[in-house]
Amino acid sequence: MNERIQGQGGFSDHGLERLTRCIQTDIDKGMIPGASMLIAHRGKIVHESALGMQDPSTAVPMSKDTIFRIYSMTKPIVSVAIMMLVEQGRLLLSDPVSKFLPELGNLKVGVERTVNGKQVLELEPALQPITVQDLLRHTSGFTYGIFGDSLVKAEYRQAGIAHPRMSSDEFVKAMGQVPLMYQPGTVWEYSHSTDVLGVLLERVSGLTLDECLARCVLDPLDMRDTGFWVEESQHHRIAEGFNVDPVTGAEVRMNQPRRRPNLLGGGGGLMSTMRDYLQFAQMLANGGELGGTRLLSRKTLEWMTSDHLAGMPQARNGLSYLPGPGYGFGLGFAVRTEPGAAFIPGSVGDFTWSGLAGTYFWIDPREDLVGIFLMQAPEQRNHYRQLFRNLVYAALD
Template sequence: MVYSGLSKGFSARRLEMLTARMQADIDAGRIPGAAMLIAHRGCVAYEQALGWQDAAAGIPLALDSIFRIYSMTKPIVSVAVMMLAEEGKLLISDPISRYLPELRNLQVGVERLDATGRPALALEPTRQAITLQDLLRHTSGFTYGIFGESLVKAAYREARVGSPKATSDEFVRALAQVPLAYQPGTTWEYSHSTDVLGVILERISGKPLDEFLDERILKPLGMHETGFWVEPQRQHRMAQAFSIDPVSGAEVKLPQLAQRPAFLSGGGGMVSTLRDYLRFAQMLQNEGELDGVRLLARKTMRFMTSDHLAHLPAATAGASYLPGPGYGFGLGFAVRTDSGCAIAPGSLGDYTWSGLAGTYFWIDPEEDLLAIFMMQAPEQRNHYRQLFRNLVYAALE
């Protein structure tokens, strides 16, 4: 990747507007800081680190600041799964019980009123097996214990599904104790699905998830700042959130990840830097290859970035469908399926995902463009994802 400073096709004046707009919000105390990068036609057109890495300590944000990327871990794990598919070590049509027999007899929780008129969970058998494809596209029936309320989500919280203190085997055993939220293959629901994929990678490879990803993806791509924890000698580069969000008033607690966690969350456990994640995103944009290192075949990348929900129209109908209007979902990414409908500009076929603390990226093959936004302000993530995308496309000539 060439660091050109400005690519033909972008307005220098409008990129300055992007900087000014973000700096104004930082100066107003709405967010601590933001690191932003736009790459276009093989060149970095824009790269800025604005504001504070740690506002309380007065440490400025830098281009090598380390961010908790949360669910931007999911595309990395999804790529790893498809690498094993290319090697014939799995099929995405395989039932997950082939690798995790503990999850062979899951049932679906259906809320009904009991004799007293109160909601209660009834259990129904699954009509079809959960497959690896269901995990990759979030149609497994699993959920999270957060993002809304239901009796199934309450059961997840009670069972402590996804506890950072659990091992991978303990995570699977906890998941086996709770019902599914939906019938497999019917409904898109954001969930622990990619955490399950992480455990499957461990079972197939015989290696811990961090070791497997380091060997197969991170080291080959030169992503030396990406992992599941931050050693003491690098802790001073961790980006921090405000302790109280200045807009919502909510308390913000982010993990410091100062030591290797017991549970390596394939769905949301990693940290990275702006330029490290650029290496991964550029590999995706190049359809599986970067600097002579090929992780995936061109056709596999196109398969992953195609909509896998098109024949499941009911899957996108719920209020909890996070990709939103104009987007389907592929194998690890939301995929744009409509020129209109979405809340921000883009192109047919652009693909994207984001992280809980405020990180976000997308790739637009039609425009030969990728963009990455990193901050640590969970309460403001939705606003700045949309704002950043609007301003990037506004600067494109």
């Protein structure tokens, strides 16, 4: 299914056809089950397509209202909700997180040293508290138990951090008992920081995270199909992946979206659709407003999409700097700082993030452009993020 709405708006027919043909060819080869793509330019949808299969086990075709696990594309939504509290005077970015989550008030930093030829983990006091800003820009010192290995990450795995059967209180308590990977405010490290922000939202608002996000972001933007689980009546719309990735041979594992989890993961728990996420992304592209509804001020959004790693010489020296060359990191987004250096086209000031299962979006303010790509193929995510972006810019007149 392929559709262009309200004219091409600065895009070539040939380029958009090449985009569709390229992705469809890979689907026909069995490399990915299917994909949904959307391009908005100057506030209008210029390309929208739903290709391949929504569920390869049933051969149900992809549709424009298919529901996807968006994983870490949850993070920008939670970050916006946090900044709304900042605008309301209920938070400061300089606030220590322990002001709201006292379980995080006595953290230690894990330092690996070699003793008698063996790697051991020694604990040192944190030299400064984790701030709300640190959580937003991933300089808290927290990490994930996945994405590489270290003795600290092993501690996370052993503690079962962020298990879906945990409550939010149990999660924060567990986070207060594992060591930090780095001193707070020094190194960018992808982490459970936004999950912690989700609990902070609950504590400050007095609402559960689903209620808080609905009230702050989802309902005002009419994002009716976005939530932490999918009701039974809508299960037929859920996108699924292959059982085994055809390229890598790895077993495909994704979270279950069909019942409410105990832990509502602010860092990666949401389900959404292409049109719902466009509502959120277009609000950002418009400077914080959509259809007369303003969530954030223009200056707050400029603040969020500035590089908050500037002036931090060690920030990019972690095990894996996921924003990549040419990008810094703001308050919930990777932010382009250089016209070159990156291995993808774009503009200085564009901002972006993605999700583990293969979802991706970016906003290019200079070109007034929004791109959204959704699939459920975790092993292929890096390839298709780059491919989609290359083809979108190639189609721009």
